[in-house]
Amino acid sequence: MNYYLGIDIGTSSVKSLLMDARGNIAGTSQIGYDIIKSSLKHAEQNMEELWAAARRTIADIVKRYPEESAKIQGISYSGQMHGLVMVDKDGRLIRNAIIWADQRSAEEIEKIYQTVGKDAYRSVALNSLSTGFLISSLMWVKEHEPENYEKIHTVMFPKDYIRYRMCGELGTDMSDASSGAIFDTRNRQWAWELIEKLGIRKEIFSECRESSEIAGEVTEDCAADTGLRAGIKIAYGGGDTLMQGVGNGIIAPGTLAANIGTACQLSGGFHEPVYDKEFRTNTFCHVKKDLWMLMGAHLSGGVAMKWLMNQILDVGAFDEMTALAATVPAGSEGMVFLPYLSGERTPYNDPDAKGIYFGMTLKHTRAHMIRSTMEGIVFGLRSSIEIFKGLGIEYHKIIASGGGARGPLFLQMQADIFDCDIYTNQGSEQAGIGAAITAAVACGEYKDYEEACAKLVHMKDEAVSPIRENQKYYEEQFAVYRELYRHNQDLFHLKG
Secondary structure (H helix, E strand, C coil): CCEEEEEEECCCEEEEEEEECCCCEEEEEEEECCCECCCCCCCEECHHHHHHHHHHHHHHHHHHCHHHHCCEEEEEEEECCCCEEEECCCCCECCCEECCCCCCCHHHHHHHHHHHCHHHHHHHHCCCCCCCCHHHHHHHHHHHCHHHHHCCCEEECHHHHHHHHHHCCCCEEHHHHHHCCCEECCCCEECHHHHHHCCCCHHHECCEECCCCEEEECCHHHHHHHCCCCCCEEECCEEHHHHHHHHCCCCCCCEEEEEECCCEEEEEEECCCCCCCCCCCEEEECCCCCCEEEEEEECCCHHHHHHHHHHHHCCCCHHHHHHHHCCCCCCHHHCEEECCECEECCCCCECCCCCEEECCCCCCCHHHHHHHHHHHHHHHHHHHHHHHHHCCCCCCEEEEEEHHHCCHHHHHHHHHHHCCCEEEECCCCHHHHHHHHHHHHHCCCCCCHHHHHHHHCCECCCCECCCHHHHHHHHHHHHHHHHHHHHHHHHHCCCC
């Protein structure tokens, strides 16, 4: 039996997953790390720390599953999207990665639009610029750290650096490249004309391939570091939202994924580059040349729960929090949470948006705060569903993934707030599974993603259905939720 290794380079941890050719998970390994925040709007990570974590998870897998690891045929990746990694001519890191959660580059975005024209830019990228995107952060480095900018040989995304350390080859894939927003998304190539207008050297943009193409092989140095066999094929991999889609079998229109991780995304796959003409959503290349992804991105998901747990309530564990939340009725007795703790992307693309607990009274408890936080996270995803519906997108199924799929309360909230049945995967690590599936396709174990997903993705038979009584409360709360940003927008932008 052949085996495949999927490595998920997340924002809070790296997870390595070993899967056989029939989709059975032999084992996983996970190591966490933190975001470096030297100031409120900065969000960075030390890629050497991420590489050390990846190396250790791989070595742990090899040590615990030696017979299975000896049969690994291919490796691929799922990675946090958008972030900027820069290396010099010797392949050495120039500085910390500036990741997706960073908010420092608002002025650079305005300068980009002034140089190119907002409409002209968006007509090529099919996306509005956001802070934390590769091009926004790159222009910030050019403006504020010219000595670092001059050292740049190649720019890439976080998972690309891990792959480089494993196979020695620089490059990226279409999904991550399009998420950097300096990309011709329709034609699946770097936006060379925009790059030229911005005065950026074209040669710093690495080779760009489809996710299941082979990037290289495990080097002798990597083999010594991890215990892997030298020569194992390594595929390019893709962005985590795309890989979660693959892990859920979403490689064609008709099914949406609602993922609650550190951040949240609502996404689907389409055979043409569908995009919102108001640019409230993102359109990126998917894992193969005839597929694109439409995504609503929400910046506060699990990070809001972690903030509430550690910095406000001092609760010991997520399970304890959700148990408390379950004691409160749907709608949190009038409390509504606006989860914009890190600004927001969909639908407002506003890095200065703030979080709000609205409707608090003396009767409310920490249990209400927890439940309203969970509900606010799901309301955010509902905002994206409303946009998708407005674009005429039809779907017959929503699959929950990430932290939103791991407990009955979050699943029931999604069913009630989305007003549809919610399905889940039998596995719990869809991004890692998607990466392992990509490795299997890259190595020829399966002829394409369609065949691989049909045989390797296993969904649970039962679905979670809406509770009609809850829906009444949630419709009322969602109406309030949608007004909170509009009524407080000016206050969010006051400079304190």
